[in-house]
Amino acid sequence: MTDNSGLIAQVLQAIDYQVLAESTAMTYRDMLKAIHPDKCSHPSAQEATKRLIELFRHFGNGSVFTDDSGKFLTNNHWVLFQGDKQAVAQAKRNQEEVAVAAPKHFRRYMPYSWDADDSFLLSQRAVPLVNLTLPQEHVNWVVSRLLEFCMLLHRHTGCAHLGLTPAQVMLVPETHGIAVAGFYHLAALSGKVRTISGAYRHWYPGQLLRDKKATENADLEMVKRIGAYLLGDRSGLGTALRKTQPREFVDFLLSSDDDSLVCYEKYREMLDRNFPSQFIHLNI
Structure with missing residues (x-):
């Protein structure tokens, strides 16, 4: 032996x-x-x-996850959807329309290509956020990437994603990047919102649920909910983090913003005041 x-x-x-x-x-x-x-x-x-x-x-x-279309499989190199075919087809159309008009810098947040009507291939290994809990230093960069995604989406396409949930966002650990999918609910800013994520209804701002109009605020609120979720508050509300996380970071998660550019700049300034600038490898 x-x-x-x-x-x-x-x-x-x-x-x-x-x-x-x-x-x-x-x-x-x-x-x-x-x-x-x-x-x-x-x-x-x-x-x-x-x-x-x-x-x-x-x-x-692959392993089984659930998103707004139903079950999907991923091995972190490909994603195969097994749920509602019409919903998946809509998400595919929306994502491809956004990608066509997007500048190169923005397309890095969609590092995948559809190889069939129900599946896409990832150009880099990517891990869904579902059930993940990350240290503060890694949550910092995930939220930063998501805020930049929102800013570019809003400015370059005039649309809101409206479905930024743990199942729709994947980490690209080797590059500290993210991959955003699940464009089921994409809508023009100030346009009519026709669908939302039922499982995460409580993550949407009350104004969107009342007015049914797409806003930058809705995407920004969901990014903040993801930040709280990754720090261990599965409700996404963030209030439970006041005793364990840096005060100014939690204050940011609990604040409300209507402009994605202003929000992104405010967030980066907050990081500069509270955290050292460093690259810490994420072994996940």
């Missing part, structure tokens, strides 16, 4: 099967054979074998 401690360590530290396979230059079968307890004497062989199987299954089949 062999020890294979180096490979064991790589498997246990791996977060993505494709990255693991590329770094080891080994097939799944070869890795499994090398670390299986029947062949490997390392004390963590059984744990590493279980981890490898989980990574491989996720890469091959």
Whole structure:
């Protein structure tokens, strides 16, 4: 029997099967054979074998999530929608129309291409925000990216997304970027809002629910709800964070803004006052 401690360590530290396979230059079968307890004497062989199987299954089949169209699968490299086909088709049309007219800088927030009517391929590994809790320093940049997305969307397209929820936003850990999908509810600013996310109805500002008119404020409010969600307040309301997070950051989450450019600039100034400027790798 062999020890294979180096490979064991790589498997246990791996977060993505494709990255693991590329770094080891080994097939799944070869890795499994090398670390299986029947062949490997390392004390963590059984744990590493279980981890490898989980990574491989996720890469091959994806994991199940739910968004406004229903269930979808993703392995962080592709997304396959299995829900309401009409809703998915509408989201696809909306996203493609936005992307066509968008400047290059804005398109980096949509790093994917549709390869079928119900699926798209991601150009970089991206992880849905669903059920994630992140440290403050990582929430800072996620909110920053989302606010910039809103500013560019509002200024360059004259539209509001109106569906910025944890299932519609994915992290791109290697670049500290985000991927925004789920353009189900896109509407022209000041235009009529025809649909919203039922699961996150409480995240929308009361004025939008009353007037049914698309506003910049609605997108900005949902970004702030995501910020609270990622800090561990699953309600997204943020009030529960007052005792645990920096006061000025929580005050920002609880404030209301109507202009995405002004909001983005205010947010960046707040970060400069309260946090050091640094790049901290996100191992997720």
